[in-house]
Amino acid sequence: MSLEHILLGMLHDPSSGYDIKTAFSEGARHFWSAELSQIYPTLKKLEKRGWLKSRTEPSSKGPPRRVYRRNAAGRRELLHWIGAGPQMGTERFAYVAQLCFMHELDNLEATTEFMLELRGKLSDFLTMLLGVESELTGRGQAAIDSLSAEDFHVHLALRMGIHSMRAKVRWCDEALTRIKQRQQPRAVRPRGPDKNPKEVRHG
């Protein structure tokens, strides 16, 4: 809901808009993202409000960089936001809606294909997150114990993405199983004699 506070938080170290965009494309993209065209004006707004200071620095490659630094007022605002308790916004999952409405097709094979494709995407995302985690904590439990306070919190946050993606992949598997069951109900419902000729046993 508010990019402003996200930017304040990401400006722990002085950075340019471009730097922040890069961070969104990498580790931070499991919980937030924004385009440069939104980042630049927002940084300006924060500076006008007195929470940031900027200065231009020459760059070795390309044009000069405008580097923003958070000041005491900006830090106060950030802490205030964090202190207000966990902010849960509305989650919107278009693909869940699509699944809901797929009964209109009345074709369980289409639903299967949909779930398979979704599973692929979710599991790619999970793989990416696991990669980020192993960069952070590579050498097992010992390395986790010796993380800096910052990396410790970043790791906790990353774990949310991992738990959540794993759960969604498992949800896809469960759904695929349920669909199969519904397609061949005889094979799994052992209640009463079933005289149907398509019997699977002793085959």
Next chain:
Amino acid sequence: MSLEHILLGMLHDPSSGYDIKTAFSEGARHFWSAELSQIYPTLKKLEKRGWLKSRTEPSSKGPPRRVYRRNAAGRRELLHWIGAGPQMGTERFAYVAQLCFMHELDNLEATTEFMLELRGKLSDFLTMLLGVESELTGRGQAAIDSLSAEDFHVHLALRMGIHSMRAKVRWCDEALTRIKQRQQPRAVRPRGPDKNPKEVRHG
């Protein structure tokens, strides 16, 4: 990210804007939501585009209702959207960002409190979803097998919310454990004497 297609899907049976808002406040709120002030103009737009037809109906309580009905063109558009494969938008989780930035407080007790509060909210949400599920499938596996095609798909969708919320609650528990471990590292790290309990790092 389009409410338009969500509305087309929800108009399986003719409904008023008010009805749709009610649905968002109940079962559908784990995957989408919208305000009346957004629903009403969007329904009008869809009618102008030829995907819906409306007529007013007297209401027993309150003013007359404008009831929308999806036509063949609307149905075609819906199927087209569903057929385009699973749409994964950007997910934004403010509370994960807050957690990331909490290292600035440098106070693990604050982090603990944050995670406890978050756990409470997530687990309330899970409870609500389980309630919706038991309304849908109350009498166990037999009832699941005999769901209509519509309810079968709605149930699959609902399972996503349940899997995902359960995973997030477990993530909170894991995080709380990790925080405790970090606060009392002697209890879990059996490597050499540690004579300075309150100091986790030394420079």
Next chain:
DNA sequence: ATGACCATGTAATCCGTTACATGATTCG
């Protein structure tokens, strides 16, 4: 009569995406 619920809408504002516009450096 007061408040909850039914029922519709508009206007202002804010948040976010896509498209447009510019230009330097570096590597192949």
Next chain:
DNA sequence: CGAATCATGTAACGGATTACATGGTCAT
């Protein structure tokens, strides 16, 4: 010489929230 990367921005549009405005019915 062309493509990728570095680096900054504006403009137009679309999607979503908050605030405003109206008025009827029903139960306490």
